[in-house]
Amino acid sequence: MVTAVSSPSALPSTDSLRITFAPLSLAEAYQLADDSRNGAIVVMSGMVRDNTDGHPVSYLEYQAYEPMALEVFKQIAIQIRRQWPDVTRVVIHHRTGKLTIGEISVLVAVGCPHRGEAFAACQFAIDTLKHNAPIWKKEHWQDGSSTWVSIGACEEE
Template sequence: MAIDPDDFKLTFAPLDVSEAYQAADTARNGAVVLMSGMVRDRTDGRAVDYLDYQAYDAMALRVFGQISQECRQLCPDLSRVVIHHRLGKLRVGEISVLIAVGSPHRVEAFTACRHAIDSLKQNAPIWKKEYWLDGDSTWVKGMNAQMLCP
């Protein structure tokens, strides 16, 4: 069976949840799982003013493709993997990343979606600088996103 094309994007434009969902949706799906990451108002107790995302675009898109391949190794029956990431200055509440995975079964869609965001945060050459309301700023290194909910 042929694999439907995946959808990867880096953009300075606002991300659209419905666009990512539609890109992951096919007639084969029994589930689409969509993860939306957004700029929160506090990090480690500090008030956030805004974030600035930068990327090595060509390499990041290649990493997105590798992430999709890894997802398909974990869950071979996936229909589509969608990874959209925003760059530039983002204010509190704005969406920074969308991951959407379409699959005939929900368990595989959840598994692949979780793997995709965890792998993206660890491996994609995308950097974030947090600007605090007190005027200070901090570069953030890649996070180990393998944490589980308490």
């Protein structure tokens, strides 16, 4: 969890920004985004799929430069609060390590009084994360080959 700091660009202690080897939980992300002021919680779950551009995938391997990635997550949350001041909670969790087909690699959840702002803020968060966070994935294909890719270089999904 992020701790509260007394400055206009600080994040509330209710926001949760995390990079972890542990499996990600939809239920936990939802719970962390929940607040009695919310009329909506929008959750985006990125998962490992079984192919990339038609090439069968065996598994993915994620790495991150954690201090910088967490700073990017923090800046995303700060920007969300500037652009959508009614947002109550921001949750950004990303997984590292080996992930198999169907496992969750990233979770973004935004709680807000109104659904339109919650959807917009959630989309902003995942799009900005993919373009700015120092996170890389290695795609391991069923033919035994593999390649490293910056998540920012991946097609919009």
